[in-house]
Amino acid sequence: DAGVTQSPTHLIKTRGQHVTLRCSPISGHKSVSWYQQVLGQGPQFIFQYYEKEERGRGNFPDRFSARQFPNYSSELNVNALLLGDSALYLCASSLGGFDMKTFFGQGTRLTVV
Amino acid sequence: RKEVEQDPGPFNVPEGATVAFNCTYSNSASQSFFWYRQDCRKEPKLLMSVYSSGNEDGRFTAQLNRASQYISLLIRDSKLSDSATYLCVVNIRGSARQLTFGSGTQLTVLP
Numbered sequence: 001d002a003g004v005t006q007s008p009t010h011l012i013k014t015r016g017q018h019v020t021l022r023c024s025p026i027s028g029h030k031s032v033s034w035y036q037q038v039l040g041q042g043p044q045f046i047f048q049y050y051e052k053e054e055r056g057r058g059n060f061p062d063r064f065s066a067r068q069f070p071n072y073s074s075e076l077n078v079n080a081l082l083l084g085d086s087a088l089y090l091c092a093s094s095l096g097g098f099d100m101k102t103f104f105g106q107g108t109r110l111t112v113v
Numbered sequence: 114r115k116e117v118e119q120d121p122g123p124f125n126v127p128e129g130a131t132v133a134f135n136c137t138y139s140n141s142a143s144q145s146f147f148w149y150r151q152d153c154r155k156e157p158k159l160l161m162s163v164y165s166s167g168n169e170d171g172r173f174t175a176q177l178n179r180a181s182q183y184i185s186l187l188i189r190d191s192k193l194s195d196s197a198t199y200l201c202v203v204n205i206r207g208s209a210r211q212l213t214f215g216s217g218t219q220l221t222v223l224p
Binding site for chain 1: 117147155159209214216
């Protein structure tokens with residue numbers, strides 16, 4: 001069975017550009033979350049979607065947005081990129097309900113120059 | 114104060130050693146607890162959930178003390194393959210499926 005898949009795996013962008021990151025959850029998982037991990041830190045929560053509705057938002061500026069599609073895949077969009085947005089962006093999926101176990105994709109490594 | 118605090122290490126131990134990691138969390142509404150491991154430049158992988166009664170999975174034992182807001186992970190008979198960063202993770206009641214991570218403790222098992 002495929003795990004959580006993310007694309008692209010690596011990306012280099014220029015300051016001020018925008019970026020779209022994509023994620024496909026594990027088959028049957030309805031909850032998708034996005035995390036940002038900068039070097040030396042644990043992942044930080046950005047968004048959570050369940051059944052196409054936003055269920056949680058972390059402390060990130062409005063330049064960050066996301067959505068979930070009917071097939072439960074998800075996109076994370078970041079506008080007006082800053083150097084500080086350089087990080088590993090992780091997508092996570094879980095079943096939903098009372099099962100809290102969460103599984104991560106391999107991440108998209110974004111470098112802003 | 115960080116919501117989840119861990120000793121960053123690094124911990125360098127010889128093969129076969131027993132090593133313990135500690136973690137404290139500040140939000141008393143925390144309701145679910147996990148240990149994840151993360152290899153260099155890879156994604157975090159769920160190692161084990163942590164239950165109030167304590168739980169064991171092979172060489173790994175996790176403990177939770179809700180009164181002290183403290184979580185631990187014990188690794189017995191360390192293997193070279195255990196070298197990784199270990200992340201303490203909590204979910205806070207009412208925060209949907211948001212996971213709050215510690216900064217991680219780096220472990221290197223030496224031959």
